[in-house]
Amino acid sequence: MHRVKLADDIYFLGFNDRRTHLFENYWPIPYGVSYNSYLIVDEKIALIDTVERHFIDDYLEQIKAITNGRPVDYLVINHMEPDHSGALRAVVARYPNITLVGNKKTFDMVANYYQITDQSLEVYDDSILELGKHKLTFATIPMVHWPETMVTYETSTKILFSGDAFGSFGAMNGGVFDDEIDLNFFEEELMRYFTNIVGKYCPHTQRALKKLEGLDIKMLAATHGPVWRSNLNYILDRYQKWSSYTTEPGAVIVFGSMYGNTEKMADVIARQLAVRGIKNIRVYDASKTHPSYIISDLFKFKAFIVGSCAYNNELFPSVETVITKIEHMGIKDHLLGIFGSYGWNGGGVKNLKTFADNMKWDLVYDPVEEKGTLKQSKFEQCIELANAMADKLLA
Ligand SMILES: Cc1cc2nc3c(=O)[nH]c(=O)nc-3n(C[C@H](O)[C@H](O)[C@H](O)COP(=O)(O)O)c2cc1C
Numbered sequence: 167m168h169r170v171k172l173a174d175d176i177y178f179l180g181f182n183d184r185r186t187h188l189f190e191n192y193w194p195i196p197y198g199v200s201y202n203s204y205l206i207v208d209e210k211i212a213l214i215d216t217v218e219r220h221f222i223d224d225y226l227e228q229i230k231a232i233t234n235g236r237p238v239d240y241l242v243i244n245h246m247e248p249d250h251s252g253a254l255r256a257v258v259a260r261y262p263n264i265t266l267v268g269n270k271k272t273f274d275m276v277a278n279y280y281q282i283t284d285q286s287l288e289v290y291d292d293s294i295l296e297l298g299k300h301k302l303t304f305a306t307i308p309m310v311h312w313p314e315t316m317v318t319y320e321t322s323t324k325i326l327f328s329g330d331a332f333g334s335f336g337a338m339n340g341g342v343f344d345d346e347i348d349l350n351f352f353e354e355e356l357m358r359y360f361t362n363i364v365g366k367y368c369p370h371t372q373r374a375l376k377k378l379e380g381l382d383i384k385m386l387a388a389t390h391g392p393v394w395r396s397n398l399n400y401i402l403d404r405y406q407k408w409s410s411y412t413t414e415p416g417a418v419i420v421f422g423s424m425y426g427n428t429e430k431m432a433d434v435i436a437r438q439l440a441v442r443g444i445k446n447i448r449v450y451d452a453s454k455t456h457p458s459y460i461i462s463d464l465f466k467f468k469a470f471i472v473g474s475c476a477y478n479n480e481l482f483p484s485v486e487t488v489i490t491k492i493e494h495m496g497i498k499d500h501l502l503g504i505f506g507s508y509g510w511n512g513g514g515v516k517n518l519k520t521f522a523d524n525m526k527w528d529l530v531y532d533p534v535e536e537k538g539t540l541k542q543s544k545f546e547q548c549i550e551l552a553n554a555m556a557d558k559l560l561a
């Protein structure tokens with residue numbers, strides 16, 4: 167873990183999880199993740215969010231060491247997902263007189279998940295919680311990425327405790343502040359966190375950014391990843407860009423293929439895009455690359471070209487997984503191409519057409535569907551699909 171001072175009497179308590187393979191039991195975290203809680207010591211003592219339950223012992227010890235055994239007066243709950251509320255009951259047990267601070271929706275969840283119904287202080291967007299020289303204000307940012315989500319602002323230091331917003335995958339490898347770490351390394355993990363966890367809620371993120379616009383923020387302290395104090399624009403610009411579906415000219419090509427016929431089509435399309443001068447091309451085998459990475463790249467690049475062989479009248483399962491996720495996330499503003507190979511009655515491309523209808527993206531060329539292995543006329547259609555895509559990307 168890392169215990170670091172953000173300001174006089176304000177502490178970062180970040181716990182590194184390098185052991186978990188899948189965040190939320192779904193998203194790969196090869197570089198780990200951190201769960202960050204914050205502690206403000208004043209006339210009153212306040213914790214802001216807690217940590218994942220595996221870290222309870224060390225967490226409580228750290229709090230005790232910093233506070234010299236004084237009791238904690240408030241626990242501000244910005245977000246109820248168990249990676250942050252996991253130590254809630256342990257904190258309440260240790261400090262039985264603590265007051266829980268949240269909004270109406272927070273306390274519904276506190277009751278439902280932890281069966282705690284008293285000692286709560288409901289706050290609103292205009293509430294002020296006085297701790298002494300530190301004062302806390304609050305702003306709800308619903309659905310970034312849960313209904314109860316809010317942020318907490320400390321007025322004397324101008325630190326915004328932002329919950330999951332502006333958070334990142336990746337454990338803290340020593341560096342905690344943005345100016346202590348390799349941002350090039352963290353950018354991918356930051357983006358994967360945003361796109362995978364928050365990405366379905368881009369319109370809500372846009373509303374949240376608008377709401378926070380007037381706030382004078384000196385430091386952004388999220389519940390995962392680095393604390394931002396020197397490069398606030400770096401992170402704010404990226405959130406602005408990603409949540410408005412602003413992409414670069416480039417193509418994500420995803421295929422599902424058992425015996426290589428559909429993959430061959432993907433390679434022909436990729437090659438022609440390169441011949442036409444497109445440099446950002448990512449080709450993924452849907453059975454090998456987790457949707458986490460494909461979704462993240464979709465927020466980078468404008469074009470999505472997806473192929474599936476036919477499989478028992480349907481899509482190939484791994485392609486079905488990734489396009490279903492994309493559909494559910496409601497990702498907007500992309501160019502689309504579809505292709506695939508079949509043996510007798512099809513099923514892959516047919517379902518990709520339904521995906522195209524549902525997404526309402528710009529289908530740049532007629533679906534290319536080959537029976538068996540790629541032959542001359544469909545080879546030419548793959549080239550034409552790539553040309554149509556390149557024309558739009560270069561326009
Ligand atoms: C288990 C299995 C199920 C299949 N189901 C269908 C099907 O329902 N309809 C169809 O047209 N072809 C079906 N096929 C044939 C494949 O779609 C066809 O061989 C295609 O060329 C495979 O492309 P690939 O080399 O990219 O895997 C099936 C093949 C296998 C092995």
Ligand SMILES: [Fe+2]
Nearest residue numbers: 245247311330
């Ligand atoms: Fe969360």
Ligand SMILES: [Fe+2]
Nearest residue numbers: 247249330389
């Ligand atoms: Fe989280």
